[in-house]
Amino acid sequence: MTGIEIRHSLVNGSATEAANLVLPSNFVELDWENLDYLGWRDSHSPHLGYIIRWQGEKPMGIVVREADGPLSKRRMMMCQLCRATHTGHGVSLFSARRAGEAGMNGNTVGTYICANLGCSGNIRVDVPQASYYSDPESVLAEKVMGLETRVSGFMLDVMRP
Template identity: 85%
Template sequence: MKRMTGIEVRHSLANASASEAANMVLPSNFVELDWENLDYLGWRDSHSPHLGYIIQWQGDRAVGIVVREADGPLSRRRMMMCQLCRATHTEHGVSLFSAKRTGEAGENGNTVGTYICANLGCSTNIRVDVPHASYYRDPQGLLAEKVSGLEARVTGFMNDVCRS
């Protein structure tokens, strides 16, 4: 992912009002982010923990969305899978997030939702070494497949949100 400034991040938000973008809190480690190993920028708002943000480069422009975590806990006894990175988690590792659609659809209250890693850290999750994976194929090829899949699924989710 290309490095961004705070202003670029705020201007990328497609489904936020100007005041929502202005009140957004950047991640505490924003200046130290490892941009080369990010497939998208995702984080939870430290002042409004039910809010999160997902920013992705689409061509030469950054597109971002605000997501809101659903109220109520998911089952603690069930394994859940993130629909973006396809990592499975127990307990509170996956949450249902929804995003207000852009344009008139969003003004009418229409949203799009999916299950995402609760910390919005899918770029890190796909880079976790799986010991048995190297027995089946080239680890670098496996990572490239994971990155490609994650980017495609994030793009699909963002396109659903931005489709009026």
């Protein structure tokens, strides 16, 4: 995936947002084999983030915005994409403007996501070696499938008129 492909993939971003998008600093070194989607925070506009995934043969991306105001530091929060739990500022509420006319009318959709948008890495932590985890590879495959389903669902919500 190239920077140009990423900029053209944004379904809910303006031309200005696409032009001003700052790619992740490690973009050329990304481990594409272990990325279920590419998610990162914009280093020049930290309230902005991007989620890009393959939709068939081409990338599809959305711009997300972190909600103002911190979440409780004492409360355990769960990311709705990877289902990882975090304390402190590990999870943030992100909203995405809907695509098309709905977005122009101010309609948004939101969910709680890992603050660093790094869910692909979060699901790849070592699986505990307990008797009910007979096959760590099948557990990972199930986590990947669940993450891909939830990311796809969130992106489809953004596309919905």
